[in-house]
Amino acid sequence: MAPSAVEVLPESDTSTFTIPDRLTIQSVAKRRAASGKLIAGAAAAADVHSFKGRTQHVHKANAKRWDHRLTEEAKARTGSSLKEAAKYLGQPGLISLGGGLPSSEYFPLDEIKFKVPALGHFSAKDIHEHGVVLTAGKHDMAEDKSLFDIATALQYGQGHGAAQLLRWIIEHTEIVHNPTYQDWSCTMTIGSTSAFDITLRMFTKPGNWILSEEFTFPAMVESAAPMGVKVAAVGMDEHGMRAESLDEVLSSWDEKVRGGPKPFLVYTVPTGQNPTGATQTLERRKAIYAVAQKHDLYIVEDEPYYFLQMQPYTGPNAPDVPPPASHEEFLKSLVPSYLSLDTDGRVMRMDSFSKVIAPGGRVGWITASEQICERYSKHADLATQGPSGLSQLMLFKLLDEHWGHAGYLDWLIHIRMEYTARRNVILEACETYLPGDLISWAPPMAGMFHWLKVEYRKHPHYGKKTAIEIEEEIFHKLMEHGTLLMKGSWFRAEQELAVETMFLRATYAAVPSEQIQEAVRRLGAAIRDSFGDATAANGVL
């Protein structure tokens, strides 16, 4: 760590010390030691600055302020008046009859044991047979057995989540993304669905538009619509959102035609996008970020699939690419996030454990400038509050006490290889069973989805039925053949626009390999059947 004298230097004077390297897994322990033991009892506020390291970021510029973009609701949020009393609690010898916290004496839970994967033994069978049992007691903190316990996790908490887990999250974020401005921060969410709901209320009001990929996550559109917020579609190609299209939509924005002011909030899923599976290249991200700077946009990068980036696809007969040989190699293999490119503090990154641990824990986090994180957590204090204490306790035990940062990256590499294998199965099945003149695709590089383009203009009903009617007909033909895929039209950001392409979305995340293969075989038969191919009736190629 740099000497503490550095801390009092004016921000502009960075001449007297060298720029620190980014946080590595190895240096986490040193930083923690320098901060002293983490002591965070019931409903403790987290000292985010100590988690970030007091000197690691001082050479960086601060984020832009977003007062001109925040809603009245977001600006009006104040702290709880009752928390005023909390500042007196440190007085020695004080007895508090103040805070209305129930005594943990009455929590009917004394101990929890979680059986989880041992380091390096990650298969479901391994977990079951050779799993490690992690134990959390009720008063482990008082008994000096752990930094977190049941009495604290099950007590009221803060909107930003428990300090114990938040520290790990901040370190992980820094190891992976190393944000380029000084005053970045993280605050926990109860999942990205809720985070986006809150984000909309922080940035938009009825009559506003936001921007998104032309094919997008329907729940996002459905979150915005009841608030009177519409989604303007930005064109895509195989690398996801197109920067030129984003610029074009904004440059040609006509308030009268659209019935709302020029939008400034961009929602994007840069990696393994749902539904298209597209992953934006680094160049694409830089180009979009430049458009965001030009139009003063605020970018929400929703990244549930970031760690579902897979090995390169080599085709059916080529040897597999060996897995990353080190954590460094693994981290380098990931496309840099918007967060890592964000010199201005104009990005809110939404992270989620749903695809890499499990969805049901309802724990995620955002990373953004302190201003935005502070407004977010103030909102959460009086809405969602923090995530479930049981979920946080389980994650802390697993990620901090058991695996640590290195073990978690090992787990992510395991997940990467598993998804790579699944992705390869569906691609090989598609190559085997699908009629290439009717269906085409790009191999997905990340995520859970395979996006199949259907040449509906070759359909016998083309010209007689609308595209939507033909899609419906094909969907039912798939059902007849015993396979279910999602209609591409369900994912259109702007339902009003003319339909000029047709897609089906398949996932390779949910069912085992043999079923993926059989489902694709049926898909091929169904498509041939629907398009009137003579070979289709008996499902044989």
Place this chain on the structure above:
Amino acid sequence: MAPSAVEVLPESDTSTFTIPDRLTIQSVAKRRAASGKLIAGAAAAADVHSFKGRTQHVHKANAKRWDHRLTEEAKARTGSSLKEAAKYLGQPGLISLGGGLPSSEYFPLDEIKFKVPALGHFSAKDIHEHGVVLTAGKHDMAEDKSLFDIATALQYGQGHGAAQLLRWIIEHTEIVHNPTYQDWSCTMTIGSTSAFDITLRMFTKPGNWILSEEFTFPAMVESAAPMGVKVAAVGMDEHGMRAESLDEVLSSWDEKVRGGPKPFLVYTVPTGQNPTGATQTLERRKAIYAVAQKHDLYIVEDEPYYFLQMQPYTGPNAPDVPPPASHEEFLKSLVPSYLSLDTDGRVMRMDSFSKVIAPGGRVGWITASEQICERYSKHADLATQGPSGLSQLMLFKLLDEHWGHAGYLDWLIHIRMEYTARRNVILEACETYLPGDLISWAPPMAGMFHWLKVEYRKHPHYGKKTAIEIEEEIFHKLMEHGTLLMKGSWFRAEQELAVETMFLRATYAAVPSEQIQEAVRRLGAAIRDSFGDATAANGVL
């Protein structure tokens, strides 16, 4: 159960069968058997009607509709388009590449064990030494070991929560409250803070007012304020909100003076109100309900302290009242809820596990008409989603599989007796240590709070300083004497109104008895000190 033929009778024809008794603990098993085995896999929609019993409520009238009170946002919420695909999933032999659910194969959790109180052994020491260990496996449902498991609890869920726990909640609600209209329902929340946030968005818009006790939960006011919603104070007495005051506020409502239309949403904590500890009598509740009918109000009853109703207070030298001798006697001892009186379906009851199990699980529920529950859960689907699966799994294991309804009532009786003992300690300490000419109180009948009225007009600075300044002075005097209570003014619903009373809020929930006694002794000394009583300096009576 009534014969199934009853089910097809027109709703108005109730002549051919007798009105069924209310649900008892004993009849839950029969109802469950009649409904068949509960099968609810990943993200399953709950069949609430079967949980309620198909015939138990058909003789009752349906709830009033609330279309005229719901916001555009609440009315505009639609189901997710992707769920359209779910209806096909029942097709035999179908392979779905549709839903984007991650495989539970990758959930790094194989087994959880919770150590909880054995029936009838509820003390913290008992739990630690003689607790029962409940086990949840990953695939217990497939292996026919349980109705709920890790693979399901940790998968994506529904906004209303998991069917497994929701069934228990609905039965419990019926056992305790037996709603009087037919189409009541329950849906889970992630806690009442979130439930109230969502309720505000369902019923109010900027510029609106809502109604509440003149002293109220500050977080409620602070939730409403950023949405542009103000709280109009309704007068109180020792039995809480006054019906006459509620009528008066509404009858004399002046839109021009208030700057907003006449309110229709009442927020009330009827039992052990925070901060006053007041509990509305049955008569009071009926009177307020009549005012609600007169003005077409919608009542939100927030009842975290409902099961913290205590034994009658007999005074320092009288023998204790023996605990309830049976579950029936216990249930009869509880003041009837608004829900139980609600013939119109104009009540949303908010229940919470925070004070009777633990706050950190972030699980609660609302009970209201189907229309309101349906709108609420649609909102939750795209905002909070359901509660944490780990929390739900723990509660299901404890409440359904282990304790059952009877065991849970035993636990609630245990909590009742514990709080009674704590309440008695603070009352006796107050009688011992506080100067009766300066501080007065009514013994709380429920909840966690003791509300002390301060005769600030006797303070030497009365007339020289404002009431708020004198309160601040007293607060700091308390701190000097090493005891912290909450200022009454922090709880005022309308900060603009003139201050004509002064209170302090003490809780007896958090610290052990000896500390309660010592804190009250210090309080007495501090008050005497502040008011200039010569006996104060050495803290002796």
